[in-house]
Amino acid sequence: xxxxxxxxxxxxxxxxxxxxxxxxxxxxxxxxITMSHLKQIHxxxxxxxxxxNHPQALFLYSRILHYYSSLADLNYATRLFHHFGKPNSxxxxxxxxxxxxxxxxxxxxxxxxxxxxxxxxxxxxxxxYTFPFVLKACAHTFSLCEGxxxxxxxxxxxxxxxxxxxxxxxxxxxxxxxxxxxLKIFQNMSEKSEVSWNVMVDSYxxxxxxxxxxxxxxxxxxxxxxxxxTMQSVISACAGLGxxxxxxxxxxxxxxxxxxxxxxxxxxxxxxxDMYCKCGSLEIAQQVFERMPYRDVNSWxxxxxxxxxxxxxxxxxxxxxxxxKIEKFVPNSITFVGVLSACNHRGMVNEGLMYFDMMTKxxxxxxxxxxxxxxxxxxxxxGRIQEALNLVSEMPIxxxxxxxxxxxxxxxxxxxxxxxGEEMAKQVFEIEGSxxxxxxxxxxxxxxxxxxxxxxxLLRKLMSDKGVTKKPGCSLIEIDGVAHxxxxxxxxxxxxxxxxxxxNEIDExxxxxxxxxxxxxxxxxxxxxxxxxxxxxxxxxxxxxxxxLLNSRPGMPIRVFKNLRVCSDCHKVTKLISSIYNVExxxxxxxxxxxxxxxxxxxxxxx
Ligand code: ZN
Ligand code: ZN
Numbered sequence: 268x269x270x271x272x273x274x275x276x277x278x279x280x281x282x283x284x285x286x287x288x289x290x291x292x293x294x295x296x297x298x299x300i301t302m303s304h305l306k307q308i309h310x311x312x313x314x315x316x317x318x319x320n321h322p323q324a325l326f327l328y329s330r331i332l333h334y335y336s337s338l339a340d341l342n343y344a345t346r347l348f349h350h351f352g353k354p355n356s357x358x359x360x361x362x363x364x365x366x367x368x369x370x371x372x373x374x375x376x377x378x379x380x381x382x383x384x385x386x387x388x389x390x391x392x393x394x395x396y397t398f399p400f401v402l403k404a405c406a407h408t409f410s411l412c413e414g415x416x417x418x419x420x421x422x423x424x425x426x427x428x429x430x431x432x433x434x435x436x437x438x439x440x441x442x443x444x445x446x447x448x449x450l451k452i453f454q455n456m457s458e459k460s461e462v463s464w465n466v467m468v469d470s471y472x473x474x475x476x477x478x479x480x481x482x483x484x485x486x487x488x489x490x491x492x493x494x495x496x497t498m499q500s501v502i503s504a505c506a507g508l509g510x511x512x513x514x515x516x517x518x519x520x521x522x523x524x525x526x527x528x529x530x531x532x533x534x535x536x537x538x539x540x541d542m543y544c545k546c547g548s549l550e551i552a553q554q555v556f557e558r559m560p561y562r563d564v565n566s567w568x569x570x571x572x573x574x575x576x577x578x579x580x581x582x583x584x585x586x587x588x589x590x591x592k593i594e595k596f597v598p599n600s601i602t603f604v605g606v607l608s609a610c611n612h613r614g615m616v617n618e619g620l621m622y623f624d625m626m627t628k629x630x631x632x633x634x635x636x637x638x639x640x641x642x643x644x645x646x647x648x649x650g651r652i653q654e655a656l657n658l659v660s661e662m663p664i665x666x667x668x669x670x671x672x673x674x675x676x677x678x679x680x681x682x683x684x685x686x687x688g689e690e691m692a693k694q695v696f697e698i699e700g701s702x703x704x705x706x707x708x709x710x711x712x713x714x715x716x717x718x719x720x721x722x723x724x725l726l727r728k729l730m731s732d733k734g735v736t737k738k739p740g741c742s743l744i745e746i747d748g749v750a751h752x753x754x755x756x757x758x759x760x761x762x763x764x765x766x767x768x769x770x771n772e773i774d775e776x777x778x779x780x781x782x783x784x785x786x787x788x789x790x791x792x793x794x795x796x797x798x799x800x801x802x803x804x805x806x807x808x809x810x811x812x813x814x815x816l817l818n819s820r821p822g823m824p825i826r827v828f829k830n831l832r833v834c835s836d837c838h839k840v841t842k843l844i845s846s847i848y849n850v851e852x853x854x855x856x857x858x859x860x861x862x863x864x865x866x867x868x869x870x871x872x873x874x
Pocket of ligand 1: 835
């Protein structure tokens with residue numbers, strides 16, 4: 268038996284006072300003890316038992332320390348802890364756990380663990396209670412080095428087959444980016460619990476390895492029924508993949524196979540709302556949201572961000588109004604990212620400024636880089652570059668490469684001076700180094716639009732000298748649950764011949780409507796193959812859309828996911844296709860969603 272367990276067993280009682288105190292402290296499962304009760308009990312204990320080394324005192328003080336910790340009064344708990352010459356393992360564990368759970372003092376848990384290690388000769392030994400807490404603190408503070416030492420120590424003490432500790436190790440390694448190590452521990456576990464599987468699935472989702480997460484989930488299903496945690500991870504993986512039919516399957520699984528508490532769970536439902544938004548199905552997202560038995564701030568954030576991402580600013584702002592004015596939720600930092608980006612996607616500068624003001628003054632939310640980024644982008648894309656620059660120079664946080672890139676992008680779109688654009692590109696290179704392609708592409712567009720072909724050539728040479736590679740454009744489309752991937756000019760798909768034949772047919776129809784290709788957005792850009800302009804028509808989303816038109820059921824919208832921004836020519840063509848073939852086409856690009864219908868796009872050509 269460990270010391271921690273021993274300390275939790277009361278020694279024989281000698282007087283009635285202590286008897287009732289212990290009874291009270293042991294039976295607080297309903298949480299009736301408040302801080303003022305606790306202080307009274309503490310005072311009473313000090314009066315009745317004066318020596319801290321008395322075995323009964325040790326038990327009572329351990330319980331009092333436990334309650335101070337669970338009431339999150341870490342100062343008081345720490346003072347009480349230090350009051351003891353020799354705190355027992357239970358006390359060490361209690362305090363380590365309290366710090367590991369605290370919001371801002373997780374490092375302290377690691378320091379306490381180190382101090383505990385120095386007490387090993389005094390028979391204070393870390394045990395199966397200690398390790399999960401300290402590993403949690405290591406994970407949350409990304410303390411890889413310390414965590415590895417904890418790992419070595421627990422191996423020395425023979426805890427390598429403790430399931431709970433292994434789960435903590437998996438979580439710790441995965442959080443610190445060592446997924447291989449996490450997997451190794453998982454595979455070597457003699458006994459995996461449901462939690463072990465959940466942690467492993469979740470680790471893959473957090474690392475963005477959605478496919479693998481779903482594979483591990485498939486293995487898990489053979490042994491365990493998934494719970495709410497599992498389903499949250501699985502639904503998030505579907506969202507990450509943009510896999511609507513898989514996401515719908517997960518939704519059906521939650522409704523039919525899971526416990527009814529899982530189906531009503533606020534976190535699971537919030538994940539569903541987020542998934543449907545990210546998979547391009549706003550209607551179902553809305554249905555799930557409206558049917559939720561309970562909602563929290565995150566649920567509101569999901570629906571606001573979802574509508575915002577789809578360029579439906581009015582609906583996003585209506586939800587915000589309902590959230591704060593009718594249902595009286597207090598918005599947080601993420602809510603305002605949703606609200607500001609909704610304004611941004613529609614170029615609503617005045618509204619954006621109004622909400623920024625509301626955020627800081629009415630709700631005391633400290634603006635973060637994302638909020639400033641939205642505002643800078645909002646000014647820049649509305650052509651108010653000088654105001655954007657003023658904001659950048661006034662903001663108290665150092666702008667990141669994203670902000671500079673959005674300014675450079677705006678310079679390109681609005682034919683701003685080349686010198687200004689060069690300055691922006693310089694800032695991007697300073698932050699990201701000069702091997703990232705994005706800023707080169709934008710800069711070359713700017714040179715091209717000013718007909719400075721000499722610079723375009725020099726830039727191209729510089730890129731090849733430095734080994735800068737452009738990210739290939741790639742579009743995904745899911746038909747009957749199977750994902751099909753297309754690159755620009757791709758001929759590897761088994762149905763390639765049909766696709767290209769159909770593209771010719773589309774071209775003829777476009778021509779008869781008087782369409783002329785728009786090369787402005789494609790010069791030297793990502794998908795131009797061998798510099799040939801004719802390849803605009805072979806951009807990855809065009810292949811995916813053509814394949815979708817050939818294979819989707821009539822009346823069903825075509826959903827395409829693209830890793831880069833849609834170019835202006837593809838945007839124009841997709842609008843026309845939506846009207847020629849009377850089909851709704853939903854494209855998720857790097858920045859947002861576009862809903863093409865009847866020859867128009869939901870972004871109103873502002874993207
Ligand atoms: Zn294109
Ligand atoms: Zn659009």
